[in-house]
Amino acid sequence: MRIHIVKRENCSLLQKCGLYVGAVLIALVLGGVLLLSIGVDPIAYYTEMFTMGTIGNRIAYKTFMNYLKDFVPLVLTSVALSLAFKMRFWNIGGEGQFIMGAIATAWVAIKLGGVLPTAVVLILMCLAAMVAAGLYGLLVAALKVKFGTNETLLTLMLNYVALYVLTYLLETKAAWNFFLEPTALRPVPQSFDNVVSFPSIPLGGKFALNICVILALAVGALIYVYLKYTKQGYEIAVVGDSAGTARYAGMKVNRIVLRTVFLSACLVGLAAAFKVGTVGTISTTITNDVGWTGIIVAWLSQLNTGVIFVVSALICVLHTGSVEAAASFSRVDSSFANMLQGVILFLILAADFFIRFRVVITKKGDRNHG
Numbered sequence: 001m002r003i004h005i006v007k008r009e010n011c012s013l014l015q016k017c018g019l020y021v022g023a024v025l026i027a028l029v030l031g032g033v034l035l036l037s038i039g040v041d042p043i044a045y046y047t048e049m050f051t052m053g054t055i056g057n058r059i060a061y062k063t064f065m066n067y068l069k070d071f072v073p074l075v076l077t078s079v080a081l082s083l084a085f086k087m088r089f090w091n092i093g094g095e096g097q098f099i100m101g102a103i104a105t106a107w108v109a110i111k112l113g114g115v116l117p118t119a120v121v122l123i124l125m126c127l128a129a130m131v132a133a134g135l136y137g138l139l140v141a142a143l144k145v146k147f148g149t150n151e152t153l154l155t156l157m158l159n160y161v162a163l164y165v166l167t168y169l170l171e172t173k174a175a176w177n178f179f180l181e182p183t184a185l186r187p188v189p190q191s192f193d194n195v196v197s198f199p200s201i202p203l204g205g206k207f208a209l210n211i212c213v214i215l216a217l218a219v220g221a222l223i224y225v226y227l228k229y230t231k232q233g234y235e236i237a238v239v240g241d242s243a244g245t246a247r248y249a250g251m252k253v254n255r256i257v258l259r260t261v262f263l264s265a266c267l268v269g270l271a272a273a274f275k276v277g278t279v280g281t282i283s284t285t286i287t288n289d290v291g292w293t294g295i296i297v298a299w300l301s302q303l304n305t306g307v308i309f310v311v312s313a314l315i316c317v318l319h320t321g322s323v324e325a326a327a328s329f330s331r332v333d334s335s336f337a338n339m340l341q342g343v344i345l346f347l348i349l350a351a352d353f354f355i356r357f358r359v360v361i362t363k364k365g366d367r368n369h370g
Helices: 013-037 042-050 060-086 094-112 118-147 151-171 211-229 231-241 243-248 253-279 290-300 305-328 336-356
Strands: 002-007 200-202 208-210 357-362
Touching: 013 042, 013 336, 042 305, 060 094, 060 208, 060 211, 060 231, 060 253, 060 290, 060 305, 094 118, 094 151, 094 253, 094 290, 118 151, 118 253, 200 211, 208 211, 211 231, 211 253, 211 305, 231 243, 231 253, 243 253, 290 305, 290 336, 305 336, 336 357
Parallel strands: none
Antiparallel strands: 002 357, 200 208
16 A cells, blocks of 8 residues: 655635634644643633633723734734745744834834824834834845845844843943833833823723724735735745746846845834834833744735734634633633644644645555556
């Protein structure tokens, strides 16, 4: 008996959806088995997690508002990374670019907050974050096109450089360091939420929708149009398929790489501006690991801009819901969502394999296996 891996000629949309849904269900079953092994009712836990503890909760609006604070930076970072990934430029530097954007945002907010009109300061915060993050990403792209360096290693290492810079700024008590509260005896990040922050729109009761949610949706729509209906978006697709073909067609590949990576990093910086401008301070945990999670979201979404919004929403439900569920189920740590997310990713990748290929088992001597 022989086992052959054969490329699948076609796979219907229904089959694809069935495989992906099946992968998620299997992951939930495996998570349920783990919950049962520690004496936790999986149905009760999943109910609490997927509803984010909002059932019967008088302050459920706060949970949903916190959920949106996590959703906005994650979805923007995921969309940003997908731009570079479509071009087969492996931008693993979302964390570092986010941090550089956060530092630039805080710098503008602290220096100009209360000096200029709030609307002007908010725009400058976004622009500063986009430029800082964009240049940080552009550095790697320039080295890539000039010297052929490995962008995966460079962006990975620059993540830690940015983190060390932020740590230095938040732990160095000195007269020049305006990022810290000047009156505090120990290093405490300066808060500026009472000076400048992104406004929220009241939608009835105590719930208010932060304007960053609307802006994130608008950016997502613009990126979708950019990729699907513009010459630049078409060039990204061609370079991603084959850089050699793009050069043969007369495209300036190096310029396309530089432009796209800069745009990718700029969007990560914008995500940082939205996050910092909403929470009103910076910290060494300001990224909330969106640079890493964004990679997972982008691949789970098959680099589809619209699907990224759906997957980001579900991933945020896992994280926010697990924190809420941990308050009710003391035996389960809030990091359970990370484990479940990893299992889902692994099984989605397995499903993707079976979408692309099929396994053919033939008897020995049977040559008809194609």
